[in-house]
Amino acid sequence: MNKSRFFSVLSIARSEYIRWITNPRILIVGILFIFMRTLAVEPLLERAEKMSVPITVFEPFVAIGNSGILVLLMPCVFLVLISDYPIISGNTLLFVQRTGKINWFLGQLLFIISAIFSYMGTLLIVSIATSKGEFHIEWSETVRLYASRFPNEYNSFASELLPSNLYNQIPLITSVLQTFLLMSAYLFVLVLILYLFKLMSIKSAGVFAVFTIIGLGVATCSLKTDAMWHFPMANTIVWLHYTEILSEPVIPIIRSYLYFAIIITALLIGNFMALKKLQFTNIEQVS
Numbered sequence: 001m002n003k004s005r006f007f008s009v010l011s012i013a014r015s016e017y018i019r020w021i022t023n024p025r026i027l028i029v030g031i032l033f034i035f036m037r038t039l040a041v042e043p044l045l046e047r048a049e050k051m052s053v054p055i056t057v058f059e060p061f062v063a064i065g066n067s068g069i070l071v072l073l074m075p076c077v078f079l080v081l082i083s084d085y086p087i088i089s090g091n092t093l094l095f096v097q098r099t100g101k102i103n104w105f106l107g108q109l110l111f112i113i114s115a116i117f118s119y120m121g122t123l124l125i126v127s128i129a130t131s132k133g134e135f136h137i138e139w140s141e142t143v144r145l146y147a148s149r150f151p152n153e154y155n156s157f158a159s160e161l162l163p164s165n166l167y168n169q170i171p172l173i174t175s176v177l178q179t180f181l182l183m184s185a186y187l188f189v190l191v192l193i194l195y196l197f198k199l200m201s202i203k204s205a206g207v208f209a210v211f212t213i214i215g216l217g218v219a220t221c222s223l224k225t226d227a228m229w230h231f232p233m234a235n236t237i238v239w240l241h242y243t244e245i246l247s248e249p250v251i252p253i254i255r256s257y258l259y260f261a262i263i264i265t266a267l268l269i270g271n272f273m274a275l276k277k278l279q280f281t282n283i284e285q286v287s
Helices: 003-021 024-051 059-065 068-082 090-099 101-129 141-149 157-161 172-199 203-223 226-230 232-236 253-277
Strands: none
Touching: 003 101, 024 059, 024 068, 024 101, 024 141, 024 157, 059 068, 059 101, 059 172, 068 101, 068 172, 068 203, 068 232, 090 101, 101 172, 101 253, 172 203, 172 232, 172 253, 203 226, 203 232, 226 232, 232 253
């Protein structure tokens, strides 16, 4: 990429990002924060109080990224924030003619990546700030020993947030990184589907497609069928990859990374093919 193209791509991404973070719709993330606090942080804090041992600051984020309800809400909220993109206006048409369609779309991709990392990073920071925990890189005693101390609560909702499939199998920091990366890949797949259908001038079909994928992911994960691995949601939830005690995983997590890599590559190819056919002759084509 030459210098001129690089700055064109960067300019497009920066313009879209500023427009995105200044949109009043961004306030909807606050609703997600409330659910995060209620469904993940508070149950862990209640356990910590009963154990008289603080949790680790990173544990709420792992709980958020492995909760069936929150793994449903996180992509839905992000899709609401991103559903209008790519935004095409009269000024955009002139801008595309000047910079070229490829540069414009590369700028869109850079914007998407920046938006996803900002979204996930904000969730991580908020979960740390509200955790009232200690900075450690190991699982806390509250997580590791609570089930043995209070066996009657073994099948409770809080136990499902951080099941033994996690703390018996992988280090805390590894679970944080895997949760962050896999959820980011999930969001990227959903946005690329939206972009593909919008570039094909059938935006409503894209919205239907992404929410159908989310819904089928929820249904198959709830039933714990083998079919769940065909959908992004199961591949996003880290603890589903591991057994409770045995060292051999249910599905190697590298397989989920390959799953996302293949789908993202296919969607990128599809987007570029749709972009090639798209003529920016009028705003209604992609708006």
